[in-house]
Amino acid sequence: MTVVAFSIGSFGDIIAVLQLAWDIRKSLSEASEYSDEINALIGDIDSFTHVLQTTKERLTNATNVPPSLHRGLSHALKNCRVVLERVQNKIRQHRRDNDGKYGARVYKALWAVCAWNVLGGKADVEALKRRLAEQLAVIDTLLSVLNSSALEAIDRRAQADGLVLTRILACVESFPSLIKYDVTDVPFRFFNAEGEALQPFRNLAWPVRCLSILSRPSRDNPFCSTSKYSSRR
Incomplete structure (x- = not known):
């Protein structure tokens, strides 16, 4: 699967991480029938991708996003990408080592049984989830700052509009006194x-x-x- 290159000020970094997560999810789905742990991990990946999609939508609707916020998001998403690439590399390495040896059908059954161990077991998976959660917390904080800036801009615009309306009202109220x-x-x-x-x-x-x-x-x-x-x- 082609991965979109990262670029500050664009959505390429978000799309790249989403593609990685969806690719990993697809591989794990082939083993979900035999492992409750894999099913739980798939649910965590779904939650992760949902947050990223929501982030993408909020940035799409945002205006005048500060460059510093773009850089912060890009850094957090790059960290997510590094974590997910490690998982993807484990899955691909296992496929390369066994697919040609046993054939696609046998490998599929083998993968269903040993997928959890290929990922490193509970310790590695929990570390993976913890690192992703940390980056999501950073993203959420940055979006909160963006929302706060947007609210401040709305408040400033409302105050400016209020001054204009006050001046218009003063003109309207003074108008009758001029007609005499x-x-x-x-x-x-x-x-x-x-x-x-x-x-x-x-x-x-x-x-x-x-x-x-x-x-x-x-x-x-x-x-x-x-x-x-x-x-x-």
Whole structure:
């Protein structure tokens, strides 16, 4: 199975470790029928790959991941890769030593019986699980830092948006005070497209087009209506 090369800032390291874990799981599945220990180890591998897949999804949805966090994840995943490669090498070496000697069918039966011993027995398997668990703890810590940074960014954005909304509200609240009678105390009026007078600040249907004239009446203003210029209407 082809292993994707590691590269900081990409998901190649996660995919490489997942491929190794799935390859080992496939080999162990051939011996799971005869060993409860192998079945338990397969369950641990499934949990391990689930965590890595979740990590990949969280990084895919993350934005502005710090380079230091990428380096930390890459280091932890490289450690996982080293551990899994040792297991894979044991399995491959055992296959090379016995597959050609006994044939595929006989080797399959042999592997089912001795897989646990090939892995090194309880002591080696427990050490394997412990090292992987340590690296998963590191990955979980780094993801917690990423989540904390994301929450801080959201909080900063919310505060900035709050300031903008406060300024908009202040402008809206100050707007009515600007609409008032002019220095001659002649009231202004609103008119719709048909020339009908409307009261200011009343609920209007959206299609209504209001034409507001915020200046004193004059003979050049066809929309203003006062007793003085009523003859123009």
